[in-house]
Amino acid sequence: MNALTSGLLLVDKPAGWTSHQVVGRVRPLLGTRKVGHAGTLDPMATGVLVVGVNRATRLLGHLALHDKDYVATMRLGVSTVTDDAEGQIIDRVDASAVSDADIETAMAAQRGDIEQVPTAVSAIKVDGKRSYARVRAGEQVELKARPVHVDRFDATSVRRLKVDGTGVVDVDCLVTCSSGTYVRALARDVGALLGVGGHLTALRRTRVGPFVLPEHPVDLSDDAPRPTLVAMGVAARLSFPVIDLDEDQEAAVRVGRALEVPVPQDPTALLDPDGDLLALYRPDPDRAGWSRPVCVLV
Numbered sequence: 001m002n003a004l005t006s007g008l009l010l011v012d013k014p015a016g017w018t019s020h021q022v023v024g025r026v027r028p029l030l031g032t033r034k035v036g037h038a039g040t041l042d043p044m045a046t047g048v049l050v051v052g053v054n055r056a057t058r059l060l061g062h063l064a065l066h067d068k069d070y071v072a073t074m075r076l077g078v079s080t081v082t083d084d085a086e087g088q089i090i091d092r093v094d095a096s097a098v099s100d101a102d103i104e105t106a107m108a109a110q111r112g113d114i115e116q117v118p119t120a121v122s123a124i125k126v127d128g129k130r131s132y133a134r135v136r137a138g139e140q141v142e143l144k145a146r147p148v149h150v151d152r153f154d155a156t157s158v159r160r161l162k163v164d165g166t167g168v169v170d171v172d173c174l175v176t177c178s179s180g181t182y183v184r185a186l187a188r189d190v191g192a193l194l195g196v197g198g199h200l201t202a203l204r205r206t207r208v209g210p211f212v213l214p215e216h217p218v219d220l221s222d223d224a225p226r227p228t229l230v231a232m233g234v235a236a237r238l239s240f241p242v243i244d245l246d247e248d249q250e251a252a253v254r255v256g257r258a259l260e261v262p263v264p265q266d267p268t269a270l271l272d273p274d275g276d277l278l279a280l281y282r283p284d285p286d287r288a289g290w291s292r293p294v295c296v297l298v
Helices: 019-030 054-063 100-108 131-136 183-194 232-239 247-254
Strands: 007-013 035-038 046-053 068-076 078-080 089-092 112-116 146-163 166-177 198-208 242-244 268-271 277-283 291-296
Touching: 007 019, 007 054, 007 232, 019 035, 019 046, 035 054, 046 054, 054 232, 068 183, 100 146, 100 166, 100 183, 112 183, 166 183, 183 198, 232 268, 232 277, 247 277, 247 291
Parallel strands: 046 198, 078 198, 242 268
Antiparallel strands: 007 046, 035 046, 068 166, 068 198, 078 089, 112 146, 146 166, 268 277, 277 291
């Protein structure tokens, strides 16, 4: 399978679609079952979804670890079971008295290295079963806090309004965070710190690592033309440190041998003389100056 049939697609996921539905639509567009995505977006959310095709599916676990940018709106004064607008409302508290300074203080507490409890309605597995499935079955689910990093969590606009008779505050914000961070949980926790509750009403992902919103989004309609893939070598140069190999090194990598070639980090991309991605390697902990495969893609 050559580079022309393997690569990445940058999809601007529409609202209302699951990430899995996007994958299901791409499969017939490209005529292959081997399609996956990096970093799930909730149905309510829109924005960058990195889709891998054929050999590139093996990169997705690594690409999902990149940090991400979001544009979001959180509503203070209303709590939901899902921590977003798709869930059932479980509490309303008048937030009219919450000041801009109060909001900034609560948001500041969510920046940096924090311990975050993921949203209960999430795909995290609890004893082999998805957390969301347990919640929908009526179980009480308490997930453990996990370390995440929030590099940016800034308010860009604050609006005060009445919704169903309750004074609420809508806060537009910009978020830059590590993999594994739930923006829904940021809204929930800001609301909890302020004593009024909160949830997310809008979320758009604008960046995954080096990948930003595409200038020409992939057409997901039924009669869409075949989309053009981002070549794996191009994706690798954007995503990882890269080492270009000679022909002898290429032959060794194709059979998964360790190399007497130092690599700067785990993972590092190794490219053949034509610029195609062969493998991801990491430093060999047992031999200085050597590297060993993380995954071989050919």
